[in-house]
Amino acid sequence: MTTIEGNLQQVRERVARACAAAGRDVKTVTLLAVSKTFGPDDVAAAVAAGQRAFGENYIQEGVEKVLAMRALLPGQTLEWHCIGPVQSNKTRLVATHFDWVHSVDRLKIAQRLSEQRPEDRAPLQVCLQVNVDGGANKSGVAPDELPALAHAVAALPRLRLRGLMCIPEPSEDPMVQRSAFRQVRGLQQGLVDQGLSLDVLSMGMSDDLEPAVAEGSTMVRVGRAIFGHRPRKEPVTASAAGSA
Numbered sequence: 001m002t003t004i005e006g007n008l009q010q011v012r013e014r015v016a017r018a019c020a021a022a023g024r025d026v027k028t029v030t031l032l033a034v035s036k037t038f039g040p041d042d043v044a045a046a047v048a049a050g051q052r053a054f055g056e057n058y059i060q061e062g063v064e065k066v067l068a069m070r071a072l073l074p075g076q077t078l079e080w081h082c083i084g085p086v087q088s089n090k091t092r093l094v095a096t097h098f099d100w101v102h103s104v105d106r107l108k109i110a111q112r113l114s115e116q117r118p119e120d121r122a123p124l125q126v127c128l129q130v131n132v133d134g135g136a137n138k139s140g141v142a143p144d145e146l147p148a149l150a151h152a153v154a155a156l157p158r159l160r161l162r163g164l165m166c167i168p169e170p171s172e173d174p175m176v177q178r179s180a181f182r183q184v185r186g187l188q189q190g191l192v193d194q195g196l197s198l199d200v201l202s203m204g205m206s207d208d209l210e211p212a213v214a215e216g217s218t219m220v221r222v223g224r225a226i227f228g229h230r231p232r233k234e235p236v237t238a239s240a241a242g243s244a
């Protein structure tokens with residue numbers, strides 16, 4: 001068994017235990033393997049272990065991996081989720097190459113994604129990222145601006161609004177973690193009560209998937225617990241390596 005296969009098995013068991021503790025059917029939670037900074041061979045090892053849905057943060061890197069995997073495993077249908085910040089100049093890459101985007105927090109970005117989604121592809125599946133624990137420079141729409149954004153995005157023709165995503169501040173206290181997730185679930189319920197049909201809560205990562213599942217997460221985004229610690233992102237430059 002490869003390390004990645006063993007890790008995946010452990011993460012699936014964690015999800016199953018969290019579901020059992022919450023009285024939920026394990027089939028209601030999708031595991032997204034976050035492969036950012038890892039190469040095609042690691043993705044292929046996860047595919048061999050039965051994983052089909054992958055998340056990427058950095059758009060250029062993600063697109064390269066989508067294309068590399070198509071060449072490496074032709075005929076294998078994988079599902080690609082963009083979970084990182086989307087700048088205006090990257091919307092076409094996202095609309096062209098990804099199946100999902102979890103990190104929409106501005107209408108302008110959503111409009112561009114809708115306009116640029118190729119006609120021969122299914123609508124782009126979208127979650128809105130919500131900033132629940134403040135921090136003015138954090139990504140995500142503020143809760144009081146969420147309803148207007150959600151209704152506007154739901155009306156865009158080439159997008160399909162599915163739900164909400166959040167990345168709460170890490171906390172040692174499981175009750176603090178749960179309260180952020182509970183707040184997002186409450187915001188989602190508010191939108192459903194206003195007539196939007198939403199079925200996805202993208203919440204929980206390697207360190208906090210249990211409290212997220214306890215609060216209703218339907219999609220956990222797990223990187224390190226599957227692939228191991230991330231290699232450094234920045235290439236070592238000649239000047240940095242050479243200076244003593």
Ligand SMILES: *Cc1c(COP(=O)(O)O)cnc(C)c1O
Binds near residue numbers: 083167206207224
């Ligand atoms: C990196 C990342 C993850 C995965 O985090 P891990 O702690 O490695 O599980 C999940 N969601 C987003 C948005 C990320 O950037």
